Amino acid sequence: MAADLSEHLLHYLDEHESFNSLNLAEELGEDHQRIVGAIKSLQSLGNVIEAEQESGKQWELTEEGKEVVEHGSHEARVFHAIPPQGIPQQKLLKEVPNSKIGFSKAMSLGWVKLEKGGGESMVVRKTESIVDDVAEALRNVLNLQVDAVSNQQKQELKKRKLLQEVVVKMYQVKKGQDFTCTVRKQETELTAEMISSGSWKTLNLKPYNFNALGAPLTKGHLHPLMKVRAEFRQIFLEMGFTEMPTNNYVESSFWNFDTLFQPQQHPSRDAQDTFFVSDPEEAGEIPEEYMERVKTVHSHGAYGSLGYQCPWSEGEARKNVLRTHTTAVSARMLYALAKNVRTPSILGCSTNLPCICF
Template identity: 60%
Template sequence: MAPTVESAVGPGSAAELLLQRLELVGAQGEARLCSLEAAAALGLDHQVLVGAVKSLQSLGEVIEAEQCTSKKWELTPEGKEIVQEGSHEVRVFNSIPSEGLVQSELMKLPSGKVGFSKAMSNKWIQLDKTAEGGPRVFRAVETVQDSVREKLLQVEQGGGDKLEEKDKNELKKRKLLAEVTIKTYWISKGNAFSTTVTKQETDLTPEMIASGSWKDLKFKAYNFEALGIMPESGHLHPLLKVRSQFRQIFLEMGFTEMPTNNFIESSFWNFDALFQPQQHPARDQHDTFFLKDPAEAIDFPMDYLKRVKRVHSQGGYGSQGYRYEWKLEEARKNLLRTHTTSASARMLYQLAQQEKFTPAKYFSIDRVFRNETLDATHLAEFHQIEGVVADYGLTLGDLMGVLKEFFTKMGITQLRFKPAYNPYTEPSMEVFSYHQGLKKWVEVGNSGVFRPEMLLPMGLPDGVTVIAWGLSLERPTMIRLLCLIRNFSSKSQSRSKINLIVHLTSSLI
């Protein structure tokens, strides 16, 4: 029975068994030992013995080992199966009775497809296509010889080198035989040879120094040519880099980040609180992902909900409202939020509940979900950037000033504003920037002043104005525009690189 050993250096280890074997063959007059022969003699796996050789080499001059390579033919798993059960063509031949076998039934056999083809090539079988019941296979000879199995058996028994080259190539082509490279060692005694191995110390400890025991210990030599371990490192995704830049800009401008960890939102906070009517097309399932479980929200600030219902269905605060029958069941529907403005609504409502109003500036950068038709520039999930400022007496000029400061920090200085419509802002503006590469103005964001119908039901004091703006983090026009502006500002950038960015930008806008 083969001894159970470890490849590590130590008493009873593969390394020590190897040293004892080397001492034995040396006494018999042999100067060196083959690792394959040693592994067989010791009953060890060759790889275990190779590990022991490498362990001994690390100890210094205990042994000398010369690596050499050789090639040999080995059976593949399919080849080993054929040695046990016969070749596919012989198995097909043996499965055909004297009255023949329907071809469709023969093909269902495990060796049917390969065996039928090879047996036909060998002219062992014949096919009658006119037979009753469909094509039928018959034996064409009485007996056959399984030469494939015989050749594979010869390889398994160590006679692969005696096979003709054409036979090897044919078996290799059928993936029954494979040529493998074997790395072995010729092992001989070193200058510091010993049949016993003492484990060498790898660390000099304070205790060794204090006691003086280090003087009697043998330390493992340092390998100064060994490569050091590469430190683990990672890189931020490009979107996360841009996200970090936006966050830094907001923080520099004195904004506070809003909590946006609730991807699931009720229709009330996502639509109704923003004075968006319940019959608005954006609520349709073509644009919104509604939840099945839980399908509805149950916890609402009821006084606020009643004021929202009144301003929708009857009007108020100087507005005539939408004049429709507002339904609670519609407001309770849960969905994946379509914008982060729902988080802004929650923050503004909390701000309105303070005993004394204090001006505030909020921002958020997080994921939103919309049932979009997927293409090169649209996904069902993307990141929205939003900024909100609440204070007394804010005007459209304040909004334009804040936007100019915000975009200037990103390197965008040429801005234009175009009137637009949003359900919960009035007035509303789309923001455009001049694209130096395309020589035209492109949209980079949307903005506006929140409507009184949205703010006053929350309880915010009369005279408080809230300005807001938003853009998409992934928006290709924005990212490409930033890259283009930065490249133009660098004198070291080549014209070809700028032209490439212009081309990429124009294909995505």
């Protein structure tokens, strides 16, 4: 149906060159919104039509007005509610909705009159029958026969809040660049059938909206810190470094501190600055001869150093800690390398994340 309407509009355009949506709606007896809808779908086809938005005024029924069309105007209802013998005013006012308004209107129109007598006011008909002009006028507007209602009447009905003037957006439509009389549906995507049948050649594709984002993909991620670490490793490897094995978090104080000439009373070896391991508490094997040399350097000095002039405790060196720096591994490596002295032309590096993560 919608397609039909669109095609209908195209044909109309073909004959008349242009039209106003509001007027056309009236002419065709169609709801204006449907016309607008049809115009919009024509717009989506590309440059088939050119539509300019305009504002115009239109007469519309209010809620009350719609009610009147259904049930009749208030005065008419009052009239019809009066039996031939009349009806007490009180009763009338109670029974008929909006009877106050209706009554006064009916009175002014000369449809009813009030008879007073015998204590109660009675309302009686004055004429035999009436013509409900108001309802009829409203019905005309509803059926888009707006011109059948005089301006004066429209204003009056507007005062009674049965009719209202609304601003309506309407379209001035004329032929577009690619005007054609037929409505061709747009395809959204190229399909396999189109390719195999060859129908793609005469395809009218719905344009893409390039102003939106694409579909989010399912993807995995590497951790940013790890990415940074990978970069460092790369740089060192490219410079010719050999990576050291740093996969031991538990280390003895000997390798972590003493071999690096860190004195045994240094604050960094305090309980609050290093994690000590309670299980396994002590390191077992430490190279004896090397330990003697380390002990000498710390306590008395050697190899050109004055040393710390302080007694050195083996027990302190055996204490296990959570490694505080990978330089402990460097110490182990240097010791191992020194044992195999040939031409130590090795650059060693370690890029392990520190094991104490806080």
